[in-house]
C-alpha cells in the first residue's frame with residue numbers, strides 16, 4: 346500500500362487517466378504528438394514490469410472537431426454521436442503510438458452500470474488480468490453511445506477511479522492541464538498555491554475546486570476530487586499531475602514533489618467491503634430472524650440458511666443482496682453464495698442439510714462474514 350511519496354517507487358499496477366484538454370484542440374483535433382510523448386513515457390514503465398491501464402477521454406471532443414460542432418452546446422444524442430465518431434480516432438492514435446514500441450493495445454468500453462453488476466465487474470476484471478498477462482495495454486473509455494444520463498459516469502475521472510478498484514491498482518494518476526490541486530482555481534487566481542499531499546480528503550479541499558479550465562474538459566477539479574475520494578476510500582492512492590510536459594509522471598513515480606498526492610488509509614479487506622457497500626447494486630433482499638440479525642450485528646457472524654425467513658428479488662450466486670431484520674431495517678449487505686432458487690430450498694434448514702436438499706454443498710453459509718458489510722446505521726450504532 347502506498348502511504349507516502351517514497352512508496353510510489355513500489356507502484357506495480359497503475360491506472361493513468363488522460364483528460365480531453367490534453368489530447369484534443371479545436372484546431373488540430375487529435376494531438377498525436379502529445380499522445381506519442383505520453384506513450385513513450387508510459388512504455389518505459391511497462392518495459393520495466395509495471396502493469397498499466399490507460400483511461401482516456403477525448404472521444405466527444407474529437408467527434409466535435411471532425412464534424413465542426415464546436416460553437417454550440419450539444420444535445421445528449423449529438424454528444425453520443427460525437428463520441429461514436431471520435432472513439433475510433435482516439436484508439437487509432439493510441440494504437441499508432443504504442444505500435445512504435447511494438448506494443449499491442451486493447452479497447453475496453455465500460456459503463457458504471459457494468460461495474461455495479463458483480464458478474465460484469467468480474468468479467469471486466471478477468472479481461473484486464475488476461476490483457477496484463479499478455480503484455481497488452483487496456484485503453485478504457487466510457488461507452489458513451491449506450492448510456493443515458495442516469496447511468497452515465499459524471500466524467501472520466503470517476504471512471505478512472507472505478508477502474509482502479511476493478512483492476513486492484515496501487516495508484517490512480519489523473520493527468521490534466523494543471524499540475525495538481527491548488528488552494529484556489531489557478532486559472533483565475535495567479536496567487537494560488539499547489540497542495541502537495543492530502544492525508545484526509547475533506548470539505549476544505551472541495552471548497553478549493555473551481556470550474557473547468559479548458560473548452561473540452563468536463564468535470565474541472567471538483568470531479569477529480571470526487572474521483573480521488575472514491576479511489577482513496579477504496580484503498581487506492583490517487584494523484585493529479587500535469588500531462589502538459591514530459592517527465593512529470595516519472596518524477597511522481599520516483600517519489601519527487603510532483604502534483605498532488607491523495608493518500609489512502611485502508612487495507613485490502615476494507616477495500617472489498619467498500620466495493621460491496623458503495624459500488625454494487627443489491628439484486629434482492631434476504632429477511633432474517635432475530636437470532637441471525639443479532640449474530641451478524643453483534644458478533645460479525647456469517648449468515649447461515651437456518652436464519653433466513655424470506656427472500657425477495659432475483660439474484661444469482663455471487664450477487665449483492667441486502668439483509669433485512671424482523672423490524673424491516675436493512676442491517677447489512679453481502680455477496681450471496683447461492684442463487685435465489687437454491688436459497689429458497691435451503692432456507693430455514695441447518696447447513697448440514699444443504700447437500701441432501703440441493704445435491705451439492707458449495708458453502709455452509711449463505712453469506713460468508715468476509716463478504717458481509719454492516720449498513721452505515723449499524724456501524725454508527727456500534728461506535
Ligand SMILES: Nc1ncnc2c1ncn2[C@@H]1O[C@H](COP(=O)(O)OP(=O)(O)O)[C@@H](O)[C@H]1O
Pocket residue numbers: 363364365366367520521522523525526527528529530531532553554555556557558559561562563564565566567
Ligand atoms: N483549485 C483548483 N486547482 C487546480 N485546478 C483547478 C482548481 N479549480 C478549478 N480548476 C480547473 O480545473 C481544470 C482541469 O479540469 P478539466 O478541464 O475538467 O480537465 P480534464 O479535461 O483533464 O479532465 C484546470 O484547467 C483548472 O483551471
Ligand SMILES: N[C@@H](CCC(=O)OP(=O)(O)O)C(=O)O
Pocket residue numbers: 363364365366401402403404405406428486487489499500501502561562563564565
Ligand atoms: N467519454 C468522454 C469523456 C468526457 C470527460 O470526462 O472528459 P474529461 O473531463 O476531459 O476527462 C469522452 O471520451 O469524450
